[in-house]
Amino acid sequence: xxxxxxxxxxxxxxxxxxxxxxxxxxxxxxxxxxxxxxxxxxxxxxxxxxxxxxxxxxxxxxxxxxxxxxxxxxxxxxxxxxxxxxxxxxxxxxxxxxxxxxxxxxxxxxxxxxxxxxxxxxxxxxxxxxxxxxxxxxxxxxxxxxxxxxxxxxxxxxxxxxxxxxxxxxxxxxxxxxxxxxxxxxxxxxxxxxxxxxxxxxxxxxxxxxxxxxxxxxxxxxxxxxxxxxxxxxxxxxxxxxxxxxxxxxxxxxxxxxxxxxxxxxxxxxxxxxxxxxxxxxxxxxxxxxxxxxxxxxxxxxxxxxxxxxxxxxxxxxxxxxxxxxxxxxxxxxxxxxxxxxxxxxxxxxx
Numbered sequence: 129x130x131x132x133x134x135x136x137x138x139x140x141x142x143x144x145x146x147x148x149x150x151x152x153x154x155x156x157x158x159x160x161x162x163x164x165x166x167x168x169x170x171x172x173x174x175x176x177x178x179x180x181x182x183x184x185x186x187x188x189x190x191x192x193x194x195x196x197x198x199x200x201x202x203x204x205x206x207x208x209x210x211x212x213x214x215x216x217x218x219x220x221x222x223x224x225x226x227x228x229x230x231x232x233x234x235x236x237x238x239x240x241x242x243x244x245x246x247x248x249x250x251x252x253x254x255x256x257x258x259x260x261x262x263x264x265x266x267x268x269x270x271x272x273x274x275x276x277x278x279x280x281x282x283x284x285x286x287x288x289x290x291x292x293x294x295x296x297x298x299x300x301x302x303x304x305x306x307x308x309x310x311x312x313x314x315x316x317x318x319x320x321x322x323x324x325x326x327x328x329x330x331x332x333x334x335x336x337x338x339x340x341x342x343x344x345x346x347x348x349x350x351x352x353x354x355x356x357x358x359x360x361x362x363x364x365x366x367x368x369x370x371x372x373x374x375x376x377x378x379x380x381x382x383x384x385x386x387x388x389x390x391x392x393x394x395x396x397x398x399x400x401x402x403x404x405x406x407x408x409x410x411x412x413x414x415x416x417x418x419x420x421x422x423x424x425x426x427x428x429x430x431x432x433x434x435x436x437x438x439x440x441x442x443x444x445x446x447x448x449x450x451x452x453x454x455x456x457x458x459x460x461x462x463x464x465x466x467x468x469x470x471x472x473x474x475x476x477x478x479x
Contacts, residue, residue, distance in 0.1 A: 131352035136165035139320030145170035148325045155182035161344040174212035180361040193217040200250040203237040220256035234262045238269040244278035264316030268298040270347040271322035297466020307431035319347040319379030345382045352376040375404030375471040384458045385421040392417045392470045406474040417442045423456040449477045
C-alpha cells in the first residue's frame with residue numbers, strides 16, 4: 129500500500145477559548161507555514177462550522193475537555209466525536225467511553241507537567257490512570273515543556289527571545305509511561321504545540337513569545353495516510369483519523385531540522401511494515417530507520433535501547449517479539465535534543 133506523508137499541528141486554541149486568533153486566521157497562518165492539516169482543540173468548545181479546507185490546509189475541529197470543577201486535572205483531546213462532548217468531562221472514563229461510542233479518537237493531553245518557579249501557571253497532569261480505552265497519549269507538548277524550563281527571571285528573559293535553547297524533548301516520565309502502557313495494548317503517541325499565541329507581560333514589557341507561526345514550526349505530528357487528498361473535506365478528514373488510529377505517525381520538532389521524509393520500517397519474509405503495523409515473526413526481521421539530516425538514532429525495544437547509530441540511517445536485525453520505536457536526537461547549542469519520535473512497529477511470535 130502506498131502511503132503519503134502529511135504534516136500537521138495538533139492541540140491548538142483560538143478565540144473560542146483562550147487562544148488569540150480566530151479559526152479562520154489560524155488556518156491562514158497554517159497555510160502560510162505549509163502545514164497539510166491542523167487540529168483545533170478549544171477548551172470545552174466545538175466550533176465545527178470552521179471544519180473543512182481552508183486553502184491548501186485541512187482544518188479539523190476537536191475539543192479539549194476537562195471537568196469544570198477541576199480545570200487543572202485530566203485534560204483530554206477528543207477528535208472526530210461529531211459533537212460537543214464537554215458534558216462528560218467530570219468523569220474521565222465516561223468521557224473516554226462517550227468519544228469511542230461516537231466513533232471518535234481520544235488522547236490524554238500533557239499527561240505529566242512541571243511548572244517552572246517563574247511561571248504563574250498550574251501543573252495540569254493526568255491522574256485518572258485507572259481509566260482505559262483512550263487511543264493514545266500526547267507524548268510531547270511544546271508549551272508544557274517550555275514552562276518547565278522557566279525557573280528564574282534570567283531564564284525567562286533568555287528563552288523569551290531564544291526559545292530553542294529551552295526545548296530538549298519529551299519528558300522522560302511521559303516516554304516511560306508510554307512504553308509501560310504498550311505492554312498492555314497499543315497506545316498511539318502524538319505531539320502537540322498547545323498553541324495559544326499569548327502575549328506575556330513583565331512589568332512594562334510585553335512580548336508574544338510564541339506566535340502561531342512559531343508554534344506551527346515546532347512540535348508537529350506527521351501522518352502516513354493511505355491515499356492522496358481527494359479535495360472532499362469529510363473524506364480527507366477520515367484519512368487523517370484513520371492514520372491516527374492506526375499509529376501511522378511520528379512526532380518531530382521542526383526547530384532543529386525539517387523531518388519530512390523520515391521513515392521507520394521492518395522487513396520480514398519479503399514484506400515491509402511501517403509504524404503502527406503488526407506482523408508475526410517467523411525469521412529475522414530487519415529494522416531500518418532513515419532521517420533527512422544527521423542525527424543520533426536509537427532503536428527502542430520494549431522500552432529499552434537495543435541499537436544506536438550516528439548518521440542518517442540505522443539498521444538492526446532481530447527476531448525478538450515486542451514493540452519497536454525510534455528516537456532521533458540532534459545537537460544544538462552544546463547539547464543533544466529530541467528531534468523525532470516514531471510510533472511503534474509491533475512484532476508478535478509466530479504460532
